[in-house]
Amino acid sequence: MLNLGILAHVDAGKTSLTERLLHAAGAIDEVGSVDDGNTQTDSLALERQRGITIKSAVVSFAIGDTTVNLIDTPGHPDFIAEVERVLNVLDGAVLVVSAVEGVQAQTRVLMRTLRRLGIPTLVFVNKIDRRGARYDGVLGELAAKLSPAVVAMGAATGLGSGDAAFAPFDDGPAFAASLADVLTEQADALLAAYVADEGSLSYARLRAELVTQTGQGLAHPVFFGSAITGAGVDALMAGIRELLPAAQGDPAGPLSGTVFKVERGPAGEKVAYARMFGGTLRTRDRLSFGEGRAGKVTAISVFDGGTAVRRPEVAAGRIARLWGLADVRIGDAIGRPGKHGGRGHFAPPTLETVVVPGRPADRGALHLALAQLAEQDPLIGLRQDDLRQEVSVSLYGEVQKEVVQATLMNDFGLDVTFRETTTICVERPAGTGAAFELIAKAPNPFLATVGLRVEPGAIGSGVAFGLEVELGSLPYAFMKTIEETVRETLRQGLHGWEVVDCLVTLTHSGYWARQSHSGGVFDKSMSSTAGDFRNLVPLVLMSALKRAGTTVYEPMHRFRLELPPDTLGPVLPVLARLGAIPRTQLSSLVEGEIPAARVHELEQQLPSLTRGEGVLECDFDRYRPVRGPVPRRPRTDHNPLNRKEYLLHVVRRV
Missing domain, CATH: 3.40.50.300 (P-loop containing nucleotide triphosphate hydrolases)
Known part of the structure; x- marks a missing residue:
């Protein structure tokens, strides 16, 4: 195999x-x-x-x-x-x-x-x-x-x-x-x-x-x-x-596999493509996948003789199609992770655009269709803006946008257009900031105590969550809610961009235990719930982030441009106008970096500048601090940076 x-x-x-x-x-x-x-x-x-x-x-x-x-x-x-x-x-x-x-x-x-x-x-x-x-x-x-x-x-x-x-x-x-x-x-x-x-x-x-x-x-x-x-x-x-080496894996060993593709069957059911690295998976087996999700396999097919054939089981080394896993997602590990652990090997998309339905009445159907596409391609990130009733998708390039448009028409009967493509930036904390709010102390309207400190992390480290409180100081469900809400809130920083590469530490915690009236009826007004923490964390976290400050970074691509020597003169001013920074410059070769936002423009101008002989290679290199005016992204939440607006939406009072 x-x-x-x-x-x-x-x-x-x-x-x-x-x-x-x-x-x-x-x-x-x-x-x-x-x-x-x-x-x-x-x-x-x-x-x-x-x-x-x-x-x-x-x-x-x-x-x-x-x-x-x-x-x-x-x-x-x-x-x-x-x-x-x-x-x-x-x-x-x-x-x-x-x-x-x-x-x-x-x-x-x-x-x-x-x-x-x-x-x-x-x-x-x-x-x-x-x-x-x-x-x-x-x-x-x-x-x-x-x-x-x-x-x-x-x-x-x-x-x-x-x-x-x-x-x-x-x-x-x-x-x-x-x-x-x-x-x-x-x-x-x-x-x-x-x-x-x-x-x-x-x-x-x-x-x-x-x-x-x-x-x-x-x-x-x-x-x-x-x-x-x-x-x-x-x-x-x-x-x-x-x-080439044959597939390895012990059919009698622990179950291990990776889901690398998800599609919809004729009846709309999910079909997962999985590579099995170890063990044997059988029909009607109940298995765990991803982060805490589970399902029962109702059917299996393996590839044999040029087609997929139904089988009662699939063993290590093979690729199978699996039915019955309604919550499965691309990249999910089945059992133990595979040899590459599901890691990403290419840069994330750096562009996004708003998808506009041809008819306002199609907004709901459009969101469902895009959610189904994102299910099959997790790097088509959806960003739902409930305030403006808009949906954005993240993309790698203009051709992908055309394919999304055609797919929505052909498969879902939805006629859509797109707003102008924009670049996806990120925010990183500029310093350290902390904030806390205590239970039963004004101006905190929630039955929860939360204190958070935000500080910069190493480049590429993502978001880390740490504790400076005792692990048993809160019920596990409340602790989990705080961490999940921290990660959710950091998807929009001070300027609306996702906050990355930071450490968030829980410094204060407190709650009121479940209490009841004499009749045994639960009283929400004197007992903390997960909702109290879910509503309070964004206020505390964004206060801490304001004190830390953030810097907005834009994606930069490294480029390699091969061109006829006599066209170098006209090309260099264009590169300068597009914000490119040459690092290597020879008569027929220019290497350097260019803002991701300007790559498409360079691709469009290159044929006329080089008589169609220029060859451009570009791929993501790094993020750098934005030069000039800081771009802002419209918020899609109830804006915890504005306490009055936030509380009006969350608790209907200030």
Whole structure:
């Protein structure tokens, strides 16, 4: 069993390669075409219309006695969230590169992540039949831009023609020498043996070392071919079987898995896609997932022979579709976390926009539809503004916005438009601030004592909650309510942006125990409830935050711009006007950072500035303090910064 991901820059040919692999393995009778909209994995109507992959899809086929679950992922950077979830469940990957365009922006982002996670990766250089296809040039780019440890596994002939072919190298001295050059760089023991034997290592030992280093994510074998004609695909399949490690996991061990996709079935029921890392899950098992949620599995299907087949159980190493888990979410751990622990590998979205229904009467239906989309893609963050009756969504780019618009029309019959896209900033505490309010002491109208201190945390630390009161000083339910309300309140800071990287400490606590009248009837007027703490915490926390002060930070992208030398002069003033800061500047290369808010504008202007020859790579780098006027985001709550307004809404009195 092998769970394999197909990844690439958009239009490199991932989905076409998936079709060719399925056909070569005998799983389908005819190869589908992206242009014709009849591929196995692009099943959404929108994917067929646009000819791009939007959602990851799973198919299965066999190579000899190895069952491969193949996951086709989107290539467009706007849908990087789909790729992120797949990385958590892979045993290996095939990174597809175009023989014409070579290494592109998204190719580099993907390879950096694959190498960081140690995911074994083969490279397939596609489209050798296309005019302009290259062999030596692409190998050079792979070594220079992706990894120096790339190993060409054969030679390509007839480049740029319908007769283009790939011939794997045999065990001759030339291939053995190239293997030794790459592999000895990664293994000291092999290098010592190479020196001791005066450069004569057996081909069998080199081949075994190639398998080992590929399995460790150190070396990357490279195959050339064409998904359209099938050239080189047999060699790639042999490489997948020999060089990539099989799925690990003990079917008799503790249950462990990760949910990487959620979709809706024909009746609207949730269907969860889960990779099992350990144990065996059976129909009618009741299991825990996520943070304290649970459900009973009512049906299971596994991928086999190119399709999903119902089974009574699923064991470690396999991917399954699970029914019955109504509260399941993408990223949930089943039992023990998987090998990558569900961590995020790419930056969060840095853009947002307000979705406006074509008819005011559709507001309720729009919110339900967006909630369902966010269920399938948690990085489409919803922000409900009840005061203005508006919903915002967070996005990676303009293409994603177009897809959301088309999906709402096609799947839900909702005609929507969008306001102008804005950048998502964050706030961080500038100093330390504290505040407290005591029970039965004016101006506190709630039966609760709460004291909080806010101070800066380390960059990237998120929000940490600590105690300076005894753990037993409050009932657990009240303590839990305080922490949950702190995290909820910090979603909107002094300027309306989410507050990150801070430590909030509970410094004071107190409550009135449950009391009743002589008749045994509970009396709310003399007993504290969770609602008292839920209402008081925002007032105390925002008072502490005001005393600490906050700084607003904007997202910055690092960029790499390759361009013709004679266009550098016109490009530099544009970069300066957009707020870009060059760090490296050569005649044909500029590297630096640029505010995320200006990336789209640069992308639009670049073709005319560089005669269409400029190549721009951008990805999130860091947050920096905003320069100039501080941007504010409209609040969506009852504004605990304004005590009078807040109390009017919460308790209907001041």
